[in-house]
Amino acid sequence: MLLLLGAGMSAVAVAQSLPAQDWPMFGGNVESTSANPQPTGITAANVAGLRHLQVTLDGTVDASPIYLHGVTVRGARHDAIFVTTTYGKTLALDAHSGAVLWAYTPPGYQALAGTRQITNATPVADPDRQSIYAASPDGYIEKLAVGDGHAVWRTAVTRLAVREKMDSPLKFFRGHVIAVTAGYIGDRPPYQGHVAALDGSSGKLLAVWNSLCSQRAGLLQPDSCPQSDSAIWGRAGAVIDSGSGDIFVATGNADWNGTTDWGDAVIELDAGVAKMLGNYAPSNTDELNDKDLDLGSTSPVLLGGDLIAQGGKDGKIRLLSRKAMAGTAPHKGHELQIVATPSGTDLFTQPAVWRHDGQTWMFAADNGGTAAWELENGQLREKWKNGTSGTSPFEADGLLFVYAREGGLNVYQAVSGKRVATLPCGPGHWNSPIVLQGEIILPEGNANAHATTDVLDIWSLPGGQGAAAVARSSMTSGP
Template sequence: MIHDQSGAGRSLLLYDLLMVAVVALAPSVAPLPARAAASPVHAAAAGTGGGTWTTYHHDNAHTGYDPLAPAAVPGAIAATPGWTQPTLDGEIYAEPLIFNGAVYVATLNNTVYALSQSDGSVLWSNHLGTPQATGWICGNVAPMGILGTPVIDTAAIRIYAVAEIAGPTPGSTPVYHLYGIDLATHVQVLDTPIAPTGFDWKIQQERGALALANGYVYVPFGGRAGDCFDGSTPYYGWVVGVPTDGVSSSNVFQTPSGAESVWAPGGVVIDDTSHNVFFATGNAIPCAGSSLSDAVVRVSPTLTSPAFFEPNDWQSNWCSPDSDLGSASPLLISPNLMFTAGKHGGGFLLDPTNLGGVNGQLYPAKTPYVQANVCFGNTSAATFGSFAYLAPFIYLQCEGHGLVALHVNTSTPSFSPCNAACASPDWSAGSGITFGPPIVAGGAVWVASSSGLYAYNATTGAQIFHSASFGVNRFVTPAEAGGQVFVPSHTVVYSFTIAPPAAYTAVNPVRLLDTRSSGGAVGAGQSRSLTVAGLTPGAPAGATAVAVNVTVTSTTAASFLTAYPTGQARPLASNLNWTAGKTVANLVVVQVGNGGAVTFYNQFGSAHLVVDLEGYFAPPSGTAGQEVALTPTRITDTRSGSGQPNAGSKLGAGGSIAVQVTGAGGVPANGVSSAILNITVTNTTAPSFLTVWPSGSARPNASNLNWVAGQTVPNRVIAQIGAGGKVSVYNQFGAADVIVDVSGYFTDPTAIGKLFTPQVAHRIADTRGHATLGPGGTYTLQVGGVSPVPGTATAVVINVTVTNTTAPSFLTVYPSAATRPLASDLNWTARLTIPNLVVATLGTTGAIRFYNSAGSTDVVVDLLGYFN
């Protein structure tokens, strides 16, 4: 163990910096980021994006499934937070739409926004008119602007939205309008009022999603929340087919009985083969003698020739207790098979070419009729909105019961009901949560709730992602395009990136940035972005994260540095900490952001940055670059009498040693491409630097550790293995002992391990004020199984910072179920704040333990990613 250090500052000694003066340790500690919310993103210039999602739930069948989403390693897909755009002018209920690199969002203030898909900046907006704010007889949404999801015409390059516009004078009648906005010029090119005979705005509401087909935009209407009449005048279900040519007359379908709303957020479904239009209705008022209550209705493209399906028990179990079949829109599995379900909790498979009238379903059996439950047997307010489908499962939300996947046999046809146990082959997840409608992309089912975005493995139901908490409006559903998931949260939109796990490729260290010769120092509160992927030198364009050794020098004030993906909000985390005059280095693993870039933020004073690329993570093409976690083990210690390899081989000026890595410390003799090392120098006699590189190759122009005389300094190094399974270590000036601990390795193509999922750095532990570690004290942190780290993860990449230190000491990080090893991760003297990157093995419990040798210290932990 190293515990007799006399310093922990890291002075930069690069090839063009020969000597530095010894700097006295400052009495104050370097600051950590305040424990507060991260600052908002500053939107960059508009960028491009990929993929499309141009109608509610992706397609006219409302499958909610994007087959072009990036493929994921089965069972291992995850997501990482992206941008959050600035606050818009109203609440958002509609699903976002994505086309040609823009995300289109509509608000209750009747504004359509186009946001950059890459960074969330506002490209343009069009305010369609003042929304009606009062005057309806019942309802729970105000103002009544754009509530239903718009639709994009990819041929005409238009977006269509329905907005309720207030009358020109107080007390005058507001009118719904269908607007068409040209996406190239951003101006209105269509404005068609919607006011069919008998339509009463005070009791009618446009909630359902629009649909585009056959030269029409189909607009559904239902009642307002509360099911109120205007005196004795009932509301109805309406579907209006508004022609896109702006010349022809609209077609109108009105339900034959009072109420029978077409109110489900999913709106209207279109069969692209027959061009027929489908929608579900709510209960009639009164039930007796009604027609088309709690029905799935099929009409022609011109909204004529209605056919229908109604449950056998539509009056007693659906209509009378107000348990609308129309609480969710149907889902078209194929031109010959449709699924529907509603508030009473029964599901049906239908033949859309022959709906069959009352009791006309294909499944469940007509005689004897027994309800096929979809939500644990719940028969009151069971499910809402819409569904999603990816064979063999139909996915639906169940109020207060989370997410359910119904196993469907399309040949029989039938599905496995979800009764009280909801047993296999069905699955369920998120018990106790009320989600909005689900979508499917990249091998995961995505749902939003009042506590953020969740993702579940589409096959098994295992939770694989949960974002930070944020609220959503009722029935909000995500959208996805180009591997990005978008979720409206009241007046903002959050972006998340589907991140297939990645393998690691080590490179001979190469310098990417030195601000002393390019760009100048980074000032107080300033950021510097650096392209790290897609350029030479650098990582390839497909890299999802990079490992860079970052050094700050010429520091003028105590400060900290945060590295994060360009285009995303700066997180509450830090990677380097220093006091004035210090030079500090640390290995940083950071997710790649917009344009293949990462951003470095400096809080106080000014500092020069030097960045060396050590390796990168990218989606795998084979098994090379997968991680195998080990309990930390010492494999070299040059101090005389250490009993370790290279004992007595202290490095002199210009000296180097070779460290045997393969076959040592649990690293196998074969199947290894690089190793995860913690390298510490001690007994240093002069300012100097240390370089680590693959044995047998030329020493690169880079540094891994920097120090002044008398200091003991550690740093994490992910080192490519060279000839004979060794790495070489070089010291430039003076003399220094070198200690090497190994905590894992990455495979070559002949072996297998675990893949990496990067995360935007975020804080997962901070002992300040409640759990300070005393001498010989430990702190246990549960990481595995705590979102976003799955319970199956084998290791995590964390940035560990010690602060409020009272004595020279060291910190060891190790699996909580293991015996504390002979190894160290951080070393310091009193009153210093220092960080170090740690690749921490989780072990059987998923927890890690932090051990402090002497004095007391606080520990701050930021999560950067995990291996699974």
């Protein structure tokens, strides 16, 4: 008992001394590394004893939350969680009590609720911490005030929202909101994947790069392009080199001709989304298209320097050279290395990248396993693997947090792969956790169930601001 009491007192002290931190976008940064470099206070010794709060939401969040510490909402200071539900409601919640601070409901919500028209997009915070940007299944991006949730502007990024879907997280970089579009299950034409850049201040649509009919600038009327599909739907959406501002995306199935049509390809764009800087396609692009084996089932992974990893629905992860991709001439094949996904099946999740002891690690999970690789001499070397499924992994304090689609949040030692805990929770789909400031935050549920209510889990250290909450309670988010 004395040992347990000592551990509890230590946890309280840790919870009260943790540094304040934001998690402003999916993956925490524009590269979407999903590795938290700050101390969280959560360890292998205390993770199984965290307090558990479960909050009922007005919808399913089949995505990831974002977090802003110490922001003013409705005149009071809060550590706040922001999430967007599949039918476009964006909610601000107190990170410790789970209380809903405001809810934004987009126009047309009632007509869409319960239908097949959804979004899986994660919102992004403006660096000024006064606004966030969110997506709605009606094809619009909206800028919402952190203080009360009112819409500052709304801008459409598709001319056919019933076909073109926003699956992926929004990004914000150098004053621009970056959004990508995809299609719905069944690949029903017409639609095209495209990358859109909007001015964060005004909402003006600044530039669009189209993955099909790429010689045409601006938003396409989808049926005006003879080619369809080429969705950009990876879990991280566009990933951005924070030094150069270059934008990387991966596309799904469609025609590839190396000039105007870029199905099943990795594309590098300039920061203004004005021109293509590089490209890659596997040598069997036509086969991938014929067999519905989207290369772009996940987003590119920036491993640092010249290296990019790209997974796919064919059960392969390809290690690529940025230098070899450079230029507008078409580049096929010439991968540096090809390794299997954790279970050799489709990769629908985003790998995490961890810089540790001067080395680079990559973690990935699929429907049949979780695995870790270390980058050694320009090659991915497998360090451990198991047969437990997962969504997009998250590393913090040397622990790896992986949500199993069938339910349960598994916690592993990142270096060894040893499982140290499984936190109980329900099943999910593409949802993934964030871990910071003594808390783990995870939405549950599957967008394809078309539900208008679901839950959010918050696990926290004792002694934090949420310590007065009961270990498990429920709150409803209101209108």
